Amino acid sequence: MAEMGDIGEDFEQADAGSSTTYPKQCSALRKNGFVCIKGRPCKIVEMSTSKTGKHGHAKVHLVGIDIFTQKKYEDICPSTHNMDVPNVSRKEYTLSDISHDGFCSLMTDDGDVREDLSLPDGDIGNEIKAKFEKDESLLISVLKAMDQEMIISYKAATN
Structure with a gap:
């Protein structure tokens, strides 16, 4: 039989990273909210509930x-079951530089600098680069969910 110490150690290994999501009852989810579908953080764009059938739960x-990828996912879940909801946060940084390999130097309000995010592909990345090359001051919005981060938008910085 396992002792108490052994069980506690198993729990620590099992729930590493659990703070990236939290459970929420399926019926409490709302359009434009967030949910994990097939292990990916998604924004809900459509939701419909079927009536309870002769075998129980409404779906x-x-x-x-x-x-992050704009890929479409679908899922069907009984309304009484829980689904994981990602903890999504959005932070703004001041863009201070763009390196030749496309990584951005982003400054926090405290003056700390991070250089681990690259320009996004497509229009947003091209627009940020063009405005930066014209010496425009930009605020960069970074979305974070499930230990993944990405630059999603920008706006002119007002000094």
Whole structure:
């Protein structure tokens, strides 16, 4: 039989990273909210609930768009079951430099600098680069969910 210490150690290994999501009852989810579908953080774009059938639960049909890849995912879940909801946060940084390999130097309000995020592909990345080359001051919005971060938008910095 396992002793108390052994069980506690197993729990620590099992729930590493659990703070990236939290459970929420399927019926409490809302359109434009967030949910994990197939292990990916998604924004809910469509939701419909079927009536309870002769075998019990009402089912919720969810359609979500991955917040990082824009890929579409679908899932069906009984309305009384829990689904994981990602903890999504958005932070703004001042853009101070763009390196030749596309990584951005971003400054926090405290003056700390981080250089681990690259310009996004596509229009947003091109627009940020063009405005930066014209010496425009920009605030960069970074979305974070499930230990993944990405630059998603920008706006002119007002000094």
